[in-house]
Amino acid sequence: MTNNNYNFIAGEWIAGASEVANINPSDLSDIIGMYAQADRSQLDRALDAARSAQIEWAKVGLEKRYNALMNIGNELIANCEALGTLLAREEGKTQPEGKGEVYRAGQFFTYYAAEVLRQMGENTESTRDGIEVDVRREPVGVVAIISPWNFPTATAAWKIAPALAFGNAVIWKPANIVPASAVALTRIIEKQDLPKGLFNLVMGSGSHLGQQLIESPMVNAISFTGSVPVGREIAKTAVGNFTKLQLEMGSKNALAVMDDANLDTAIACALGGAFGSTGQKCTASSRLVVHESIHDEFVDRLVAGAEAMVVGHALEAGTQIGPVASEVQLTQNLANIELAKREGGEHRCGGERVERATEGYFMTPAVFTGTSNDWQVNREELFSPMACVIKVSSYEEALSTVNDTRFGLTAGIITTNLARATHFRRNAKTGCVMVNLPTAGTDYHVPFGGRGESSYGSREQGSYAKEFYTHVKTSYISSGLPE
Ligand code: NAP
Ligand code: MG
Numbered sequence: 001m002t003n004n005n006y007n008f009i010a011g012e013w014i015a016g017a018s019e020v021a022n023i024n025p026s027d028l029s030d031i032i033g034m035y036a037q038a039d040r041s042q043l044d045r046a047l048d049a050a051r052s053a054q055i056e057w058a059k060v061g062l063e064k065r066y067n068a069l070m071n072i073g074n075e076l077i078a079n080c081e082a083l084g085t086l087l088a089r090e091e092g093k094t095q096p097e098g099k100g101e102v103y104r105a106g107q108f109f110t111y112y113a114a115e116v117l118r119q120m121g122e123n124t125e126s127t128r129d130g131i132e133v134d135v136r137r138e139p140v141g142v143v144a145i146i147s148p149w150n151f152p153t154a155t156a157a158w159k160i161a162p163a164l165a166f167g168n169a170v171i172w173k174p175a176n177i178v179p180a181s182a183v184a185l186t187r188i189i190e191k192q193d194l195p196k197g198l199f200n201l202v203m204g205s206g207s208h209l210g211q212q213l214i215e216s217p218m219v220n221a222i223s224f225t226g227s228v229p230v231g232r233e234i235a236k237t238a239v240g241n242f243t244k245l246q247l248e249m250g251s252k253n254a255l256a257v258m259d260d261a262n263l264d265t266a267i268a269c270a271l272g273g274a275f276g277s278t279g280q281k282c283t284a285s286s287r288l289v290v291h292e293s294i295h296d297e298f299v300d301r302l303v304a305g306a307e308a309m310v311v312g313h314a315l316e317a318g319t320q321i322g323p324v325a326s327e328v329q330l331t332q333n334l335a336n337i338e339l340a341k342r343e344g345g346e347h348r349c350g351g352e353r354v355e356r357a358t359e360g361y362f363m364t365p366a367v368f369t370g371t372s373n374d375w376q377v378n379r380e381e382l383f384s385p386m387a388c389v390i391k392v393s394s395y396e397e398a399l400s401t402v403n404d405t406r407f408g409l410t411a412g413i414i415t416t417n418l419a420r421a422t423h424f425r426r427n428a429k430t431g432c433v434m435v436n437l438p439t440a441g442t443d444y445h446v447p448f449g450g451r452g453e454s455s456y457g458s459r460e461q462g463s464y465a466k467e468f469y470t471h472v473k474t475s476y477i478s479s480g481l482p483e
Contacts, residue, residue: 004036004179006036008199009200009201010048010200011049011190014045017038017039019037020035021035022034022178022179024089025314025322025323025325026314026315026356026358027360032086035179035203036203037176037203037204037209038202038204039204040212043171043202043213046197046200047171047216047218049197050170050198050200050218051141051169053195053197053198054141054168054169054195054198057139057167058139060195064193066113067113068164069112069113069164073107073113076102076103077103079102083099083181084096084097084099084102086098089180089314091152091177092323093277093314093322098314101154108158108161109161111161115165121137122134122135122136130483132476133475133476135473135474137166137472137473138167138471138472140166140468141169142220143168143170143220144171144216144221144222145160145223146210146214146223146224147172147173147226148225148226148227149326150277152178153184156172156174156182156185159225165469166469167470168221169199170199171219172186172201173206176206177326179203182203186199206226214234215237217241221245221468222238222243223468224245225248225249226249228249234247245456246460247455248449248450249456250381251283251407251409251450251454252380252405253273253285253287253410253412253439253440254288254402254439255269255285255287255434255439256395256402257288257289257294257414258395258413259293261294261414261416262414262416263298263301265436267302268438269412269414269436269437269438270288270302270305272441273438274286274288274385274387275320275365276440278322280329280383280384283432284382284439286388287373287401287405288302288390289373291391291392292392295391299348302367302387306349306350307350309321311356311362311363311364312362313356313357323363324362324384326361327361329361329384330361333383333385333386334351337386340371343371346369347366348367349364349367350365350366350367350385363385364385365385366386367387367389368386368387368388372390373390375388378390379405379406395420398413402428403428405452408429408450408451408452408453410430410431410439411428411433412433412434412437412438413434415436421436431459444461444462445462446461447459447460447462448460
């Protein structure tokens with residue numbers, strides 16, 4: 001067990017005011033370490049340091065920013081095996097999933113390193129004689145980054161990298177059940193030649209430290225990924241302070257499987273989309289909207305596929321579904337299994353807590369059929385290895401079912417019909433659409449985000465991120481001399 005009772009504040013590792021134990025959900029006897037909890041005064045210190053460091057950073061030439069981000073990205077990629085193992089150990093995703101996430105986090109840094117050098121302003125003539133207009137982007141200032149536990153490294157990376165690339169300072173509050181990967185990423189960032197205080201890691205609970213952070217008038221922008229209720233409260237506070245805000249929240253993504261679908265593709269997409277990362281993805285397909293003519297065959301193969309998936313210790317080779325991340329989440333998942341039964345769903349497989357060699361939060365993947373899109377299990381995000389099949393009798397009914405949700409992150413269709421694929425892509429009311437692909441699985445160089453209760457504010461990732469991490473300034477320039 002390591003003692004990591006330190007936050008990274010103003011360029012120094014500072015002992016926490018208190019500490020929490022980080023427990024491995026695959027093996028509750030494995031305490032990964034004790035981790036620091038920052039208090040109010042430490043947060044204030046980080047905010048002060050960030051303010052001064054940001055002013056310094058904004059003056060630094062672009063090559064230095066480029067180098068720092070490129071180095072961070074390369075180090076994450078080079079160490080993705082070990083860091084992925086640590087992430088899998090503390091969060092419960094399988095080791096290959098953990099490794100993939102760290103690799104992806106590295107790609108966010110190398111991508112935004114390149115973006116540093118692509119920052120171009122615009123210059124034009126005025127509508128008035130002899131005047132020039134210059135439009136440039138400037139940093140927003142101090143950015144509060146609040147990340148969830150399910151993709152602790154990737155989510156943080158897709159926020160930290162553009163924040164630094166566009167000249168901002170960062171206060172990062174990770175989710176409190178995954179502190180080890182936050183410390184690991186910070187140790188890589190720390191090695192770079194950054195002004196002291198430009199990047200700060202403050203750990204602590206969301207309701208205390210997180211709340212203090214988002215309420216601070218020292219914060220110029222808040223980028224949050226997490227649940228809808230927390231996002232809604234953050235929005236109220238941010239608007240009250242006129243703090244720039246970006247929220248990525250939950251969803252209730254649907255995968256439509258048409259009568260003309262290639263069933264091998266459909267099964268692979270449904271199994272991966274519903275059960276990958278133990279269903280704990282904001283892009284997971286918890287609703288499977290299936291055409292009646294292929295429904296029974298699809299369901300038989302889906303159930304057989306789900307039953308064959310290996311549930312086990314995240315670090316064991318061959319495990320396909322790691323444990324649920326926490327006891328709170330497991331309790332909620334099991335309650336949702338009972339809810340689906342009460343609502344009248346036909347329980348086809350899984351949804352049981354199971355024992356393995358070590359004590360952990362293991363749960364088998366569940367499939368329910370005969371469900372209605374009006375039921376609560378099909379209205380609320382589950383964040384669980386649980387899929388509900390909704391039978392439909394036409395493409396039109398499938399599309400309207402997919403869109404009948406208050407969320408709008410991703411939607412998928414499995415079809416070999418070009419007309420339907422095209423129509424679906426244009427009419428799905430989501431930020432991302434997947435054709436013959438799982439609802440989960442996105443790139444790092446293009447925008448990511450949703451509609452409705454899934455997202456608020458400008459898009460994350462790709463070049464679109466600059467909308468959030470910069471202010472636009474328009475200057476009018478006259479020489480004052482006759483032309
Ligand atoms: P959560 O409970 O909303 O927590 C997210 C983060 O907010 C954590 O760091 C949490 O800290 C912090 N927090 C909680 N209360 C706060 C407050 N009052 N003020 C400031 N910060 C506060 O969500 P989660 O359970 O970690 O993550 C699961 C959710 O994230 C799901 O709904 C999922 O869909 C969503 N998600 C969305 C995306 C996306 O891009 N759309 C990606 C991944 C996950 P503590 O945990 O330390 O309390
Ligand atoms: Mg843990």
